[in-house]
Amino acid sequence: MTALTEYERLEAAGSWREGPGERLREVIVSVGDATLILTDPKSDTPLSHWSLPAVIRLNPGESPALFAPQADGAGDDEVLEIDDAVMVDAIERVHRAIESRRAHPGRLRGGLTLLAVVAMLAVAILWVPGALVRHAARIAPPAQSLQIGKMALADVMRSTGLACAHGQGPLVTDHLARRVLGEGATIVVLPADLNGARQLPGRIFAVGQDSLAGSASTESLAGELLAAGIVAGETDPVYGALDYAGFRPVMSLLTGGDLPAGSLDGYGQILLSQPVQRAADSSLLSAFTEVGISSVPYARRLDPSGEATLGLIEADPFRTTNPPAPLLSDEQWQALTQICETS
Structure with a gap:
């Protein structure tokens, strides 16, 4: 030198x-x-x-x-x-x-x-x-993933409107999240049609009011949530959000611990424009068995004719036996279906 x-x-x-x-x-x-x-x-x-x-x-x-x-x-x-x-x-x-x-x-x-x-x-x-x-x-810790998830949810709500919170509905979503998804998960009901549940970073599960209407039931909603969790385990919603944010915001996250404000602007609209991915039948059936619910309501919700979901119907873990206690009581389900009411 x-x-x-x-x-x-x-x-x-x-x-x-x-x-x-x-x-x-x-x-x-x-x-x-x-x-x-x-x-x-x-x-x-x-x-x-x-x-x-x-x-x-x-x-x-x-x-x-x-x-x-x-x-x-x-x-x-x-x-x-x-x-x-x-x-x-x-x-x-x-x-x-x-x-x-x-x-x-x-x-x-x-x-x-x-x-x-x-x-x-x-x-x-x-x-x-x-x-x-x-x-x-x-390497994102849970608290950091949750911060990213809240930013993604805020951008989603720019298109759908604020999350529904009428009456006893939020208490029911908390109960259902613990029962179906485990501790640390959050269910958010949005006043729009999402055609299925989507998992955001931080284990935030967003569902639309269409998941509570028509032929919907506690079991079909639980199926949508389980499917979203399975898909997220394969695609990693944290990576999807950070990939959208780009190199500079990610460097700021690594060096300062926070994603800069505005890093996910527009991300919600992209998420909503993408169709909900379908989880593999084998993974779904295992999840239905573990939670203790029939797979038929979810399968019929996806396809009323049953032709496209025959595997879920024929392999229903509770086809010949009764499932354990229901996830929600009739009163709880009724409160959940009214969560998006404005008065």
Whole structure:
């Protein structure tokens, strides 16, 4: 590094995340001999060493700069944030100097280096944002998922109207959520037709008033909720919301713990425009058995003729025996069907 002695003693403050789920901590960043050294400012204890040739910048041209040690494939685990323009310029100049030294031996090697740089840029542009979104969805704690779910629900209600809450209806939805979905789940009834239940992040289950009308019953509603939970287990609603929000809001979520206001504007309309996915019969039948209800009311609700849902009808877990006690009493079901009344 003799050609870059002006940077050998350069130091600056930075913020470092050691791994998934870890909080950002303050560090001192210094340029060593082809390495970045991250040191605890309180104890002067070295915390990490990064090879400069392997370091990439996650957000070129933006401030503060975000760097990751990509050479070992773990770049979405460690992240370094630097706001010092001199240090950022030093890192990039040292990195360019190292790469240029490797490129001198000949044109072929220079061409290969150029291709490698282009490939790295392509990875940074195409792969890193998606990887960070997947990582953020994977490590999101329940409280963070619930915050995202509430933001998604608020945007959905811009199209449907506010959630229904008439009379004793909310008490019934709380009881039904615990009975069918378990602790931590929430059922929200919206004054619109949704053609089935949808699970939002944070285990928020949205159903429309059409799920309580016509031939609907407690069992058919429970079937819609169980189906939504099965589909969500395969698609991950947290990832869907964060993928819509995009790279910058997700980085804000990772570094600050909150998704910026407005990140999900328009997401609700997209959710409502998508048809409700149908869960596999085998998974549904297992869920019906565990909850203790017949699958026939839900199957007939999907297709009154029964032709498209014959598997659910013929394999009804309570076809020859009576199911346990009903999920709701007649009075509770009546209160639930009136939850969207305005007077």
